[in-house]
Amino acid sequence: xxxxxxxxxxxxxxxxxxxxxxxxxxxxxxxxxxxxxxxxxxxxxxxxxxxxxxxxxxxxxxxxxxxxxxxxxxxxxxxxxxxxxxxxxxxxxxxxxxxxxxxxxxxxxxxxxxxxxxxxxxxxxxxxxxxxxxxxxxxxxxxxxx
Numbered sequence: 001x002x003x004x005x006x007x008x009x010x011x012x013x014x015x016x017x018x019x020x021x022x023x024x025x026x027x028x029x030x031x032x033x034x035x036x037x038x039x040x041x042x043x044x045x046x047x048x049x050x051x052x053x054x055x056x057x058x059x060x061x062x063x064x065x066x067x068x069x070x071x072x073x074x075x076x077x078x079x080x081x082x083x084x085x086x087x088x089x090x091x092x093x094x095x096x097x098x099x100x101x102x103x104x105x106x107x108x109x110x111x112x113x114x115x116x117x118x119x120x121x122x123x124x125x126x127x128x129x130x131x132x133x134x135x136x137x138x139x140x141x142x143x144x145x146x
Contacts, residue, residue: 001039001043001044002133002137004129004133005044005130005133006037006039006044008126008129008130009037009044009045009046010037012046012117012118012122012126013035013036013037013046015117016035016046016048016113016114016117016118017031017032017035019112019113019114019116019117020032020055020113023109023110023112023113024108025055025108025109025113026080027073027076027077027080028072028073028076028080029076029080030049030076031048031049031052034047034048034049035047035048035049035052048114052113052114054102054104055104055109055111055113056104056111056112056113056114056115057104057111058101058102058103058104058106058111059097059101059102060101061097061098061099061100061101062098062101063098064094064095064097064098065094065097065098066094067090067091067094070090070091070093070094070097071087071090074086074087074089074090074093075087
């Protein structure tokens with residue numbers, strides 16, 4: 001993969017992560033660590049934790065999240081955000097999520113952690129940049145002396 005394309009995608013990843021921190025959504029810091037740029041044959045992509053969908057759109061009621069995940073969230077939140085949530089509250093929190101879901105936007109999350117970055121303007125800008133890179137590569141190939 002062309003290094004300029006990789007750098008452009010990494011910049012988008014960094015903008016998403018910066019927005020995550022600006023929105024104060026960090027509990028464990030795992031989002032930053034788990035949001036990665038992956039190259040694969042013929043392409044490149046940004047891979048984020050599955051819960052990015054809940055940060056964007058919320059969570060429908062009906063299923064209870066794993067108690068272990070809620071306990072870990074409590075530990076992380078207490079350690080990193082200065083809160084004092086008792087771990088015993090994990091079941092109650094999970095039950096409320098099952099009953100009510102999580103609505104986004106809400107007072108803690110306005111939504112848009114990724115979608116505020118991945119705008120039509122950004123897509124146009126990246127498309128123009130990738131076209132420029134590809135055109136330069138093709139021109140280099142065509143003008144290379146045999």
